[in-house]
Amino acid sequence: AQSVAQPEDQVKVAEGNPLTVKCTYSVSGNPYLFWYVQYPNRGLQFLLKYITGDNLVKGSYGFEAEFNKSQTSFHLKKPSALVSDSALYFCAVRDPHASNTGKLIFGQGTTLQVKP
Amino acid sequence: DVKVTQSSRYLVKRTGEKVFLECVQDMDHENMFWYRQDPGLGLRLIYFSYDVKMKEKGDIPEGYSVSREKKERFSLILESASTNQTSMYLCASSLKLYRSYEQYFGPGTRLTVT
Numbered sequence: 001a002q003s004v005a006q007p008e009d010q011v012k013v014a015e016g017n018p019l020t021v022k023c024t025y026s027v028s029g030n031p032y033l034f035w036y037v038q039y040p041n042r043g044l045q046f047l048l049k050y051i052t053g054d055n056l057v058k059g060s061y062g063f064e065a066e067f068n069k070s071q072t073s074f075h076l077k078k079p080s081a082l083v084s085d086s087a088l089y090f091c092a093v094r095d096p097h098a099s100n101t102g103k104l105i106f107g108q109g110t111t112l113q114v115k116p
Numbered sequence: 117d118v119k120v121t122q123s124s125r126y127l128v129k130r131t132g133e134k135v136f137l138e139c140v141q142d143m144d145h146e147n148m149f150w151y152r153q154d155p156g157l158g159l160r161l162i163y164f165s166y167d168v169k170m171k172e173k174g175d176i177p178e179g180y181s182v183s184r185e186k187k188e189r190f191s192l193i194l195e196s197a198s199t200n201q202t203s204m205y206l207c208a209s210s211l212k213l214y215r216s217y218e219q220y221f222g223p224g225t226r227l228t229v230t
Contacts, residue, residue: 032217034217034218036221041224041226042223042224043120043206043208043221043222043223043224044159044206044208044219044221045221046218046219046220049217049218090158090159094217098172100166100212101147101164101166101172101212102146102147102149102164102166102210102211102212102217102219103149103161103164103174104217104219106158106159107158108156108157108158109158109159
């Protein structure tokens with residue numbers, strides 16, 4: 001079965017420190033991977049995607065993600081966390097069996113807490 | 117910028133009522149989706165539509181139906197609301213374009229069924 005896993009329910013970091021939010025995937029074929037952020041009482045906002053090319057993808061708000069095919073991972077990173085980065089983060093992968101419909105499979109989400 | 121709007125931010129309905137949740141997108145996207153979001157369960161796909169009048173069941177379609185009569189509008193219908201349908205409902209849309217699969221989300225509707 002196609003799936004996405006976010007192994008950590010919560011990540012806590014101090015402001016100014018680097019942050020990593022982990023994501024692993026299991027899909028057939030080439031994965032198309034996404035990260036979204038959700039602030040309280042808001043919809044999800046698209047951060048970045050990996051389709052092909054450079055394994056390091058840069059996105060909005062200073063976030064980047066590293067695609068690692070051998071480890072089937074797509075971890076979200078930021079060199080220096082801000083308190084305002086505190087939010088719920090979702091990893092997603094395109095469903096390869098429904099590619100013409102744009103259907104995505106989402107992870108369970110990871111709450112990031114950045115402490116001042 | 118893509119804009120996806122949902123008819124209500126907060127909604128309170130009684131058990132047994134018929135509930136309509138409306139979603140409108142202004143970017144001519146072919147694909148539209150309805151999710152519900154519950155703590156600890158992430159996003160679960162209810163229904164999606166890849167064209168006008170076309171719809172497919174997602175992972176949890178029971179108790180829901182949808183309607184897509186116009187390209188920009190996708191409606192979620194709870195035929196007879198129940199308390200276990202209390203949740204946050206999110207609508208999203210995306211372009212049917214090769215390698216352009218990112219979905220754009222509305223602000224959500226928090227539905228409470230009493």
